[in-house]
Amino acid sequence: MPASARRPFRRPTHIPPTDYDVVVIGAGCAGLSAALVLGRCRRRVLLCDGGKTRNAPSPAVHNFLSRDGIKPQELLQQGREQLSAYPSVELRESCVMQAERDEATGTFRITLDTGGCVTSRKVILATGVMDVLPPIDGMRELWGVGVLHCPYCHGYEVSDKPLAVYGRGKSVAGFALLISRWSKDVVVCTDGTAGLADHSRQRLKRHGIPVYEQQIARLVGRNNGELHSIEFADGTTLERAALFLHPEQQQRTDLAEQLGCYRLARSGGIRVDKRIQTSVPGVYAAGDTTPAAQQAVVAAAEGVQAGISCNEQLTREECA
Template identity: 60%
Template sequence: MPACPHVPGRVETDSDVAIIGAGSAGLSAALVLGRCLRRVLVLDGGPPRNAPSPAVQGFLTRDGTRPAHLLELGRAQLAAYASVEIKEARVVAVQVCGKHFELTLEGPTGRRSTRTARKVLLATGVEDELPPLDGVRELWGRGVLHCPYCHGWEVRDQPVAVYGRAKLVTGLALLVSRWSPDVVVCVEDPANLTRHARRRLRRQGIAVREEPVVRLEGTRGGELRHIVFETGEKLARTALFIHAHQHQRSPLAEELGCRLTSKGAIWVSKQQQTTVPGLYAAGDNTPGTQQAILAAAEGSRAAICINETLTREECPK
């Protein structure tokens, strides 16, 4: 591995880049940086957001691949790059130390250690906040879905439903109707569903159910069978789409003082740079459409920007 060029006044660090998160964004960034001969530490803090899903869809050359297998393939390809280390550890703190960072790690046994890096990439993802309905968590990822681009093809032409508050349910239902002619909206707050929204849904042949939903019934394998209303009536459906609220999976961005958007995403520039110098973010924790292939692309872009920034620092004018 080539030695890091010495620049007067710069503290030597354990790694050039520490990547927090080993999902599609983190592993993609590690691949690019490894090919740039950068010393990279990838910190894997646990299973990815899409772990309950049976497959990653719409990922070119990997359509239908199990989420765990996709990450296994990524790790295997990183093995060719000696400058990349993957470590199973949770990052409990990140401290800005002048022009570098100090990370406090906690391993599987609870033992803590520290590592230093010149740049840090947050690829920590988000967590979905599921509605408090019986059966939702058990069916999440198979019978209860969040993204028609990811799962619409699998339930095409089947009876589906969309559940949520009036503010969000109309647009999602209209989108889902691209995949199925049999869409029913179950609205949480029917009094807030405007006349205009009702008209748009009616024109598309989408029925609106205003009765409160009390639970979902499905199979042990996670397939949805019925939506059960407060009246006891059951509506047979193959899938239920929801627009789940989300929050940052890791508190690190907020603790470091990063600017967040109104929806709680980490604000980043076109170079994936946060408002904290030297700290980057990529993947579902940043604004925009969320898909594994897009997270991988963001990770790649962040890695290129990080490498070019490091190169400028090493080759001063």
């Protein structure tokens, strides 16, 4: 550790005293990257993590430059190991239950499930989202291997295999046509009335994509989590190697609401400005929790940007 990293930073008298400069909530790609930048800025950081990341069920992370194919857990582990080189960053396995802003001082009070509260000058929300899967037998069990959401992440691994796309209406037609880039054997399963406009049906037909409107009874998997077949309620079966769908999503926490962030996307994503700051001063958001593209490397990049923005704002306040 360079001697300069050990030298205590003298807080200017006009800066309110807090336990930390920044509390980063969530230690996925976004939160780890934010904490890394802030650690390198010698900021006092608390990084809290209260569970698994969104891609935990997946065997591999793809599209991450220099890390293509790495196990999700291994990527996080490497991130945590590299953070441990920065002594001003503290990592706690702890879920943040409550966050509030003191309007008088502009500081934050964060309540942890492990008991106790901490205070900070800035907060970064990197809490991600959760996927809400349709209640079909087998869907949850095969999620991440035989049931997939993103062809950019996992399409290559099921190239040229028999594939299904689950959904209804206009969006399923576009999604099935996209998936046909990876395989010529694609079907649409609507699990009930398709809700497809005539021109969507014709487009699918022109590209050799049949539509199955029967209700799905269950998905049958293999021991390794791959999909074997789709069983319909009418007793028929269709062998498929993978099923793609765009599940509903929910924010992992209501911390943004608690803090008063009011600029939200229709999806519930927390809108940020070009400095990655939310509608509440001092609250930043990065990763899947914002409406940007949901990719691990994008989350990491947003985390870096949030870390830089926090440090620059803190510096402006200190050097006023």
